[in-house]
Amino acid sequence: MKSPTKLNLREIVVMASISVVFGVLYLGWIFLGQIVQGVTGPVGHGLMTGFWIMASIVCAYIIRKPGVALIAEMIAAGTEILVGSVSAGSVLILGFTQGLGAELALALFLYRSYRLPVLMLSGMFGTLANFITIYFMYGYSQYSSVITGAMLGAMLLSGAFLAGWGSKAIADSLSRTGVLDNFTLGKVRRQQRMEKNALSQD
Amino acid sequence: MLDRYQRNSHFLQQVNPTLKLASLLMVIFFMVMVFDPLTPLILLMITIAGVSILGGISLRFLLMILLPFSVFAFSFIWINVVFPDERGETILFTIGGLAVAKENLMVGLSLGLRSLVFASWSLLFVLTTEPTKLMLSLIQHCKLPPRFGYGMMAAYRFLPLFRQELKQVRAAHRIRxxxxxxxxxxxxxxxxxxxxxxMASAIRKAERVAIAMESKGFDGSRDRSFYYVVPWTRNDAAYAVGLGVLYGGLVLLRAQSGG
Incomplete structure (x- = not known):
């Protein structure tokens, strides 16, 4: 803990391994998503997009330092490429923009607040960035605005609930196992517990 | 399977991963401007031929991967026919009262083929690039900080362990x-x-590995030596020239056909 904002090696490796796990899950999700898109079109697919922002938010919520959301998402994207994804190119660009979106929301709060609404906003920014990217990359400008609008709505919803709320739930249950005690989230939790105990003793 | 392709000594496997990554991003930026079906079709054919000849990958294997992907590609066609931005004028035929216009069909076809082009270039990259070589190349040529590069490689090595762990957790749950x-x-x-x-066990493992790395003197600084050096060679120049010819040709073709 030499400097408060620079990442140390322990945090990097832990972040990388969380992101690697998510990267593998993303791959399965892409496969599922492509089938869903093939059958229901982009709106049904939009509801699934939030899942792809999870690595960002889980890591940022645990480590709470600038840059974590972006880097985590890039690592997850990198994993998908290393494992062998058919969508390597788009995954790489999407990973960057999704991470950037999620990062931006956290930066707006100066990396000080990690409460649920902020995380949900971060998820929505992430999916919004995702939307803008695929809008150009896959030529969605050729569709009627009704369908792109519905798709955007579905994606934002998914970003808020799946990415924001879902990631917080995962990170919180991880912290209950005690493995995060050396990280910011674990320390915050311990602080809260101690304050609560002090209160109940009074 | 993947491993064997990544390691054989054909031309594409010899190209520097950084350059291949750049070419992968290039194709995406190129295709963003294209809305006719002919250009992506030509590019797709050339890519598949290139990957199978220059990368030594069997055509059957390539098509087997691309086939499920075409379900996704097909969605672009039907969505463009049913929900177009503006309906085209040349009606080809009607299905249950829905007019299918030629223009919309063509744009849909183009977008579907575009996603297949992305997939084929992704395969070009993924099937011919060793993960370790990619990370080393990024560290040596793209200024990726070694702390991130090696940290990621360490985490990537956990993947087979995760599979084993999953089996254990599943067995433990079942026994209960x-x-x-x-x-x-x-x-x-x-x-x-x-x-x-x-994930809890992944985090525990990662922490231990990080401590081990630090205790062996890994400080993540940039002035370090490398056991494997990923060099720039004549192959890279050939690859770059090939890309130039490919895109030059496509741009010329598009200018000629007025598209």
């Missing part, structure tokens, strides 16, 4: 009578049940 999941809903709750123990 949680049984096996049938159906989609049960599968989902099952995944949730596996996720936390898997």
């Amino acid at each position: 009578g949680l049984g096996e999941a049938w159906g989609l809903g049960a599968r989902l709750t099952e995944t949730k049940r596996y996720m936390i123990p898997l």
Whole structure:
């Protein structure tokens, strides 16, 4: 803990391994998503997009330092490429923009607040960035605005609930196992517990 | 399977991963401007031929991967026919009262083919690039900080361990009578049940590895030596020239056909 904002090696490796796990899950999700898109079109697919922002938010919520959301998402994207994804190119660009979106929301709060609404906003920014990217990359400008609008709505919803709320739930249950005690989230939790105990003793 | 392709000594495998990565991004930026079906079709054919000849990858294997992907590609066609931005004028035929216009069909075809082009270039990259070589190349040529590069490689090495761990967790749950999941809903709750123990052990392992790396003197600084050096060679120049010719030709072709 030499400097408060620079990442140390322990945090990097832990972040990388969380992101690697998510990267593998993303791959399965892409496969599922492509089938869903093939059958229901982009709106049904939009509801699934939030899942792809999870690595960002889980890591940022645990480590709470600038840059974590972006880097985590890039690592997850990198994993998908290393494992062998058919969508390597788009995954790489999407990973960057999704991470950037999620990062931006956290930066707006100066990396000080990690409460649920902020995380949900971060998820929505992430999916919004995702939307803008695929809008150009896959030529969605050729569709009627009704369908792109519905798709955007579905994606934002998914970003808020799946990415924001879902990631917080995962990170919180991880912290209950005690493995995060050396990280910011674990320390915050311990602080809260101690304050609560002090209160109940009074 | 993947491993064998990544390691054989054809031309594409010899090209510097950084350059291949750049070419992968290039094709995406090039295709963004294209809305006719002919250009992506030509590019797709050339890419598939290139990957199978220059990368030594069997055509059957390539098509087998691309086939399921075309379900996704097909969605672009039907969505463009049913929900177009503006309906075209040349009506080809009608299905149940829905007029299918030629213009919309063509744009849909173009977008579908575009996604297949992305997929084929992704395969070009993925099937011919060794993960370790990619990371080393990024560290040596792209100024990726070694702390991130090696940290990521360490985490990537956990992947086979995760599979083993998953088996263990599953066995442990089963021995306690949680049984096996049938159906989609049960599968989902099952995944949730596996996720936390898997990630908890991943975090524990990662912490230990980081401490081990630091105790062996890894400080993540840039002035270090490398056992494997990923050099720039004549192959890279050839690859770059090939890309130039390919895109030059495509741009010329598009200018000629007025598209």
